[in-house]
Amino acid sequence: MTSATGGTTASGPDVDGVEAIMRRGGAQLRERMARTELHLERVTARAGEPLARHASATVRAGGKRLRPLLVLVAAESAGGPPRTIRGEQRLVRAAVAVELVHSATLVHDDLIDGARLRRGHPTVAAVAGREAAVATGDLLFSLAFAELARNRCPDQLRALSDASSALAAGELLQREDAYASRVAMERYLRRCELKTAALFEAACRLGALAAGDGSQALADELGAFARRIGLAFQMLDDVLDVSGPVERTGKARGTDLLEGTVTLPFILARERERDLASFELSSLACPEQAEALCERIAATGALDEARERALAVVAEAKSRLPASLPDGRSALLDLVADAVVERYR
Amino acid sequence: MTSATGGTTASGPDVDGVEAIMRRGGAQLRERMARTELHLERVTARAGEPLARHASATVRAGGKRLRPLLVLVAAESAGGPPRTIRGEQRLVRAAVAVELVHSATLVHDDLIDGARLRRGHPTVAAVAGREAAVATGDLLFSLAFAELARNRCPDQLRALSDASSALAAGELLQREDAYASRVAMERYLRRCELKTAALFEAACRLGALAAGDGSQALADELGAFARRIGLAFQMLDDVLDVSGPVERTGKARGTDLLEGTVTLPFILARERERDLASFELSSLACPEQAEALCERIAATGALDEARERALAVVAEAKSRLPASLPDGRSALLDLVADAVVERYR
Numbered sequence: 122m123t124s125a126t127g128g129t130t131a132s133g134p135d136v137d138g139v140e141a142i143m144r145r146g147g148a149q150l151r152e153r154m155a156r157t158e159l160h161l162e163r164v165t166a167r168a169g170e171p172l173a174r175h176a177s178a179t180v181r182a183g184g185k186r187l188r189p190l191l192v193l194v195a196a197e198s199a200g201g202p203p204r205t206i207r208g209e210q211r212l213v214r215a216a217v218a219v220e221l222v223h224s225a226t227l228v229h230d231d232l233i234d235g236a237r238l239r240r241g242h243p244t245v246a247a248v249a250g251r252e253a254a255v256a257t258g259d260l261l262f263s264l265a266f267a268e269l270a271r272n273r274c275p276d277q278l279r280a281l282s283d284a285s286s287a288l289a290a291g292e293l294l295q296r297e298d299a300y301a302s303r304v305a306m307e308r309y310l311r312r313c314e315l316k317t318a319a320l321f322e323a324a325c326r327l328g329a330l331a332a333g334d335g336s337q338a339l340a341d342e343l344g345a346f347a348r349r350i351g352l353a354f355q356m357l358d359d360v361l362d363v364s365g366p367v368e369r370t371g372k373a374r375g376t377d378l379l380e381g382t383v384t385l386p387f388i389l390a391r392e393r394e395r396d397l398a399s400f401e402l403s404s405l406a407c408p409e410q411a412e413a414l415c416e417r418i419a420a421t422g423a424l425d426e427a428r429e430r431a432l433a434v435v436a437e438a439k440s441r442l443p444a445s446l447p448d449g450r451s452a453l454l455d456l457v458a459d460a461v462v463e464r465y466r
Numbered sequence: 467m468t469s470a471t472g473g474t475t476a477s478g479p480d481v482d483g484v485e486a487i488m489r490r491g492g493a494q495l496r497e498r499m500a501r502t503e504l505h506l507e508r509v510t511a512r513a514g515e516p517l518a519r520h521a522s523a524t525v526r527a528g529g530k531r532l533r534p535l536l537v538l539v540a541a542e543s544a545g546g547p548p549r550t551i552r553g554e555q556r557l558v559r560a561a562v563a564v565e566l567v568h569s570a571t572l573v574h575d576d577l578i579d580g581a582r583l584r585r586g587h588p589t590v591a592a593v594a595g596r597e598a599a600v601a602t603g604d605l606l607f608s609l610a611f612a613e614l615a616r617n618r619c620p621d622q623l624r625a626l627s628d629a630s631s632a633l634a635a636g637e638l639l640q641r642e643d644a645y646a647s648r649v650a651m652e653r654y655l656r657r658c659e660l661k662t663a664a665l666f667e668a669a670c671r672l673g674a675l676a677a678g679d680g681s682q683a684l685a686d687e688l689g690a691f692a693r694r695i696g697l698a699f700q701m702l703d704d705v706l707d708v709s710g711p712v713e714r715t716g717k718a719r720g721t722d723l724l725e726g727t728v729t730l731p732f733i734l735a736r737e738r739e740r741d742l743a744s745f746e747l748s749s750l751a752c753p754e755q756a757e758a759l760c761e762r763i764a765a766t767g768a769l770d771e772a773r774e775r776a777l778a779v780v781a782e783a784k785s786r787l788p789a790s791l792p793d794g795r796s797a798l799l800d801l802v803a804d805a806v807v808e809r810y811r
Contacts, residue, residue, distance in 0.1 A: 297516050
């Protein structure tokens with residue numbers, strides 16, 4: 122999997138990054154995250170058995186909740202939600218909707234990849250079969266839109282549905298390119314945009330739109346920031362697949378390559394070592410061969426270059442944060458950017 | 467498959483019913499249907515390769531477009547869309563969104579059922595694999611919400627997302643109940659509500675909401691009408707699975723039973739013949755045995771009772787149409803009800 126979420130374990134340093142954001146965000150951010158968590162449970166539990174069981178288990182298996190956090194942080198940067206119960210509810214709903222779409226994608230990705238475990242828990246497909254996995258993913262998508270529709274803000278819905286279309290397109294692009302060892306850089310970047318950056322962008326857009334001072338222009342600017350952060354997030358995730366170590370990522374090195382997914386380190390290594398330019402991923406027959414390929418890639422220096430490129434994208438994201446943001450309001454966004462970079466340290 | 471859409475062939479009598487509606491609806495209805503068709507093509511084509519190819523093929527493979535027709539007819543009953551280009555566009559978008567959700571469901575149903583053909587065309591799963599089928603269905607769902615979001619009407623989005631959640635829940639309920647030969651009537655009816663009636667309801671709600679005179683109250687009333695029609699549609703579809711004939715349905719008699727799906731005729735026959743009460747669907751080993759079971763069910767008189775129950779539901783739907791509708795405005799809705807009944811004649 123090149124899924125942005127499959128890789129790092131819960132104890133990875135990116136969690137430190139998230140904790141730094143939570144510390145800085147204070148009691149209010151922690152409370153909103155806690156309410157997001159509760160509301161996620163409530164929404165999936167309402168779905169009725171047996172779907173509720175699968176949907177709840179998927180959402181509970183959790184992860185870092187980076188996307189809902191982005192929604193809340195973006196809203197804070199845009200002046201915070203209106204100071205009413207309803208304003209708070211709308212913000213939490215937006216955060217929940219983004220995480221539901223993300224969860225739907227995970228269920229369907231695991232189904233497609235035939236994955237039995239995610240974050241140490243059995244996947245829906247493993248527990249209940251392919252049929253249940255298809256339906257559970259569909260339900261999570263539907264719940265996301267149902268939840269967001271309650272906010273009565275068409276711009277929010279548009280942002281989420283655009284991201285959700287992008288996710289599906291990205292998934293299919295990845296399948297279409299499987300084992301295409303000479304996939305071009307542009308195509309790789311396009312896939313990252315679709316599979317990862319689009320939902321990051323939607324998260325920040327939603328946060329900005331749910332804020333009292335939020336305008337469409339600010340939503341565009343924060344969306345562009347999140348898009349870059351998402352791209353860097355995916356690039357670094359792809360570095361981790363090659364660099365490991367296993368104890369950190371929870372999966373064998375080169376898992377993506379073995380599954381035929383061409384990622385940034387391989388693309389850069391191809392340019393650096395003539396022999397790799399003609400290497401066919403389809404020739405990889407076992408995890409040991411994939412690991413050997415990872416060594417070859419690392420030996421070219423491609424991993425350092427890939428990290429540098431990702432860092433450059435993060436730096437650009439930070440530098441382009443709207444100067445119009447009042448003092449201090451961009452601090453949390455900077456911390457989000459740092460949390461993404463922390464992932465590979 | 468008990469999917470409401472899998473069964474009858476394009477030449478079935480329900481097409482006559484649809485034609486009667488089109489005749490009565492006149493040039494305006496025909497033009498709106500034609501624009502719906504064009505817009506469906508445009509929306510799926512915009513998705514970018516390779517998804518656009520699969521999505522377009524799915525939508526093109528078509529069918530009777532009963533659900534978009536319901537949107538347009540409901541709008542007409544509610545006084546028609548506002549007489550502006552934008553009003554017309556919004557109505558067509560609502561019709562397109564409903565058909566996109568329906569198409570998404572077909573792609574995922576076919577994937578789950580392992581179906582190779584639908585309406586004589588190879589399924590996405592057969593042409594491009596399971597991965598592509600999952601992603602294509604996800605994309606069609608997303609496009610539906612993206613399209614409807616452009617209408618900037620949260621009530622419309624809520625109606626569609628509720629239906630889409632119901633579809634997923636119904637699919638999973640059906641899988642959960644597979645081969646459960648003693649499934650209760652209530653559970654069967656609940657499944658029909660989720661898998662079929664909910665999207666019919668959404669279609670009429672959307673039509674009413676896109677109309678100039680449309681109110682939430684009228685949307686509720688037309689939604690309740692459509693819900694009943696959808697329930698009857700599914701009941702009659704389930705009769706056809708048992709009654710055949712093959713030339714009409716395009717599939718062997720008892721296909722649902724062989725796949726372990728308990729439907730109305732079997733439930734009623736169980737009550738009428740003691741031996742059937744202990745019959746286990748899992749004992750069916752081949753199409754011939756399924757056909758023999760169909761004969762046994764037919765011999766109990768259960769098919770007639772099932773038809774009568776469906777007709778009673780249709781009659782109730784018609785009788786409860788709001789008396790407040792101006793003269794003539796319910797005529798098209800009556801024809802829709804008749805078209806559903808025509809299915810099994």
